[in-house]
Amino acid sequence: MKDLANKIREADQLILVAGNGxxxxxxxxxxxxxxxxxxxxxxLSDSAIITAxxxxxxxxxxxxxxxxxxxxxDDLLILFSTSGESPDxxxxxxxxxxxxxxxxxxxKVGSSLSGMVNYLVPVSGSVQKMEDEFSxxxxxxxxxxxxxxxxxxxxxxxxxx
Numbered sequence: 001m002k003d004l005a006n007k008i009r010e011a012d013q014l015i016l017v018a019g020n021g022x023x024x025x026x027x028x029x030x031x032x033x034x035x036x037x038x039x040x041x042x043x044l045s046d047s048a049i050i051t052a053x054x055x056x057x058x059x060x061x062x063x064x065x066x067x068x069x070x071x072x073x074d075d076l077l078i079l080f081s082t083s084g085e086s087p088d089x090x091x092x093x094x095x096x097x098x099x100x101x102x103x104x105x106x107x108k109v110g111s112s113l114s115g116m117v118n119y120l121v122p123v124s125g126s127v128q129k130m131e132d133e134f135s136x137x138x139x140x141x142x143x144x145x146x147x148x149x150x151x152x153x154x155x156x157x158x159x160x161x
Contacts, residue, residue, distance in 0.1 A: 015041035016071055016101075018063045018092060019080030019134075022127070026080050026106075026134040033142040042070075044092075063092035073100040082123075082130045084111020093117070106134050 015034055019027035027043045034041035050062045057065065067077065077096040081089045084107035093116040096103045105117035108130075114120050121137060123130045 013040070013075040014070065014072070015039055015076040015078065016044055016067055017041060017078040017080075018044040018089065019106075020086050020089065022131040023080035023082060023106075023134060026131060026138055027078070029135065030078065030138040030141070033138065034145075037142070037145050060087040060091045062088050064088070064095045067092050067095045067099070067101075071096065071099050071101055075099075075101045076104065077101045078104045079106065079113065079117070080134050081105070081107045081111070081113050082127045084108045084113035089113060090116070106137065 015031070017027040017031045017034075018024070024043075024045050028045050031041045031043035044063045044066045049066065053062045053065055071077065077092070079089055079093060084105070090112055093103055093105070093113060097116060102119070103117045104119045104121065105113050106121040106123060107113045107117075108124060109120070109122045114122070123133045123137075125133070
């Protein structure tokens, strides 16, 4: 988790987070934690956007069109998927690749998504176990970032004294 936390910490870019169903709640939760620490992070989970886009353009576009509009080169795209095969998650990963974003995937090894990401956080087991693991890992990332940020703040304050 330290490597992943360092990658997030180094990103002075926008962090976009997405997932479906229970995975969406993990995406929302991680984005919230990142915002609490001062990172520019958003979850692509606005229900009005999702239902309107799904209705007008097809459910596979609910995340990708948001990333087309908001994502830029070197931004972080964090995707949660228990199957690694959801059309909307694969489509947003394709857009992330086209935009040269750094993609982090929480998913099964061997899934289509696992082959598209720059950094894989492998999970396995039942859907419930994987979503529990998503939540546990999100908290571990938050804890690592929070602890590191406290150390950095402490160092800055000591240097000013």
